[in-house]
Amino acid sequence: DSGVTQTPKHLITATGQRVTLRCSPRSGDLSVYWYQQSLDQGLQFLIQYYNGEERAKGNILERFSAQQFPDLHSELNLSSLELGDSALYFCASSVAGDGNEKLFFGSGTQLSVL
Amino acid sequence: AQKITQTQPGMFVQEKEAVTLDCTYDTSDPSYGLFWYKQPSSGEMIFLIYQGSYDQQNATEGRYSLNFQKARKSANLVISASQLGDSAMYFCAMRDGRDDKIIFGKGTRLHILP
Numbered sequence: 001d002s003g004v005t006q007t008p009k010h011l012i013t014a015t016g017q018r019v020t021l022r023c024s025p026r027s028g029d030l031s032v033y034w035y036q037q038s039l040d041q042g043l044q045f046l047i048q049y050y051n052g053e054e055r056a057k058g059n060i061l062e063r064f065s066a067q068q069f070p071d072l073h074s075e076l077n078l079s080s081l082e083l084g085d086s087a088l089y090f091c092a093s094s095v096a097g098d099g100n101e102k103l104f105f106g107s108g109t110q111l112s113v114l
Numbered sequence: 115a116q117k118i119t120q121t122q123p124g125m126f127v128q129e130k131e132a133v134t135l136d137c138t139y140d141t142s143d144p145s146y147g148l149f150w151y152k153q154p155s156s157g158e159m160i161f162l163i164y165q166g167s168y169d170q171q172n173a174t175e176g177r178y179s180l181n182f183q184k185a186r187k188s189a190n191l192v193i194s195a196s197q198l199g200d201s202a203m204y205f206c207a208m209r210d211g212r213d214d215k216i217i218f219g220k221g222t223r224l225h226i227l228p
Contacts, residue, residue, distance in 0.1 A: 002158070033216065043205060043218035056215040090159065102149060103216060105159035 003027065006091050006106035014114055018079040021109045023091030025072055031055070031094045032074040033103060034066055038087040049074055050096070081113045116141050118208050120219035127196055128227050134181070135191040135222050137206030146210040148189040150180065153221070154202040162204075165189060201226045 003026035013019055025032050034046040045058035049068035060066075063081075068074040078085060088110050092103035117140040127133045139148065150162040165173045165180045173180045181190040193200055206219040 031214075035218075042220040043207075045215045045217055048214055050214075056213045058215055058217075088157065092159070102161045102164055103159075104161070105151075107158055 002104040002106065004029075004091060004093050004104050004106035006089075006109050008109060009107065010110045010112075012112045012114065013081060015081055015083060017081050017113075018077065019081065019111065021076040021078070021089050021091075021111075023074045023076070023093075023106060025074070025091075025093030026104050029093035029095050029104070030072065031096060032068055032072070033092040033094075034060075034074070034076050035090040035092065036087045037090060037108070043090070046076070078111070083113050086111055086113045116208060116210055116215075116217050118206055118217055118219035120206055120222050122222045123220075124223045124225070126225045126227055129198060130195055133193040133196050133200070133224065135193075135204050135206075135224065137189045137191065137219060139187050139189060139206075139208050141208065141210040143210040143212050146208055148180070148182070149207040149209075149216070150178070150189075150191045151205045151207060151218075152202045153205065154199075159205075163191065196226050198226050198228060200224060 005024040007022045030051045033048045036044045046060040047066050048056040052068050063079050066076045088108045090108045092105045094101040119138045146167045148165045152160045163175045163178045165182045177194045179192045203221045203223050205221045209216045
């Protein structure tokens with residue numbers, strides 16, 4: 001158990017809908033990362049937050065948004081869903097998000113858009 | 115821009131043999147870190163080993179070692195005495211000093227044969 005909690009584990013929804021994925025980092029970790037894993041694109045970095053502030057941004061679509069709350073949990077919001085958004089979404093955390101700390105990954109949320 | 119390349123989509127290796135998984139990277143920043151993660155069929159991401167760009171010696175963690183060749187920009191993972199439980203997807207990843215995102219290669223699927 002990595003200590004990072006992601007909910008829900010599975011999500012099935014329809015095109016055009018909006019969903020929210022939730023992540024609770026390990027106790028004491030201030031930095032949260034979001035990744036999208038699809039079969040053809042591998043692990044794509046979406047966005048990173050540190051202590052409530054956005055720190056780094058990857059190839060995150062405009063339809064996607066995220067935030068980190070004062071209690072350090074994070075949510076990834078996906079809207080106007082398309083079939084191609086079906087993927088495994090990982091959250092990871094680290095203590096400070098700089099230097100070269102390893103990431104601790106949650107078990108992921110499997111999103112299926114039908 | 116940062117780039118990670120894993121050129122071996124899949125590998126088949128006999129149990130107890132040593133395995134080398136290739137990873138090359140590209141960055142213009144002199145300060146960076148390299149990581150390897152394992153993803154078994156259950157889906158979780160497991161940290162294996164880390165190498166910093168200024169580390170003088172190659173990193174080792176049990177049966178895992180990282181063959182770091184800075185001039186060639188390669189960071190190959192070596193697994194000694196492979197076991198059936200090593201069958202998994204393996205990802206190479208990098209963070210450079212300019213920002214905090216960690217990017218991943220597309221992975222190598224390793225199959226250990228009995």
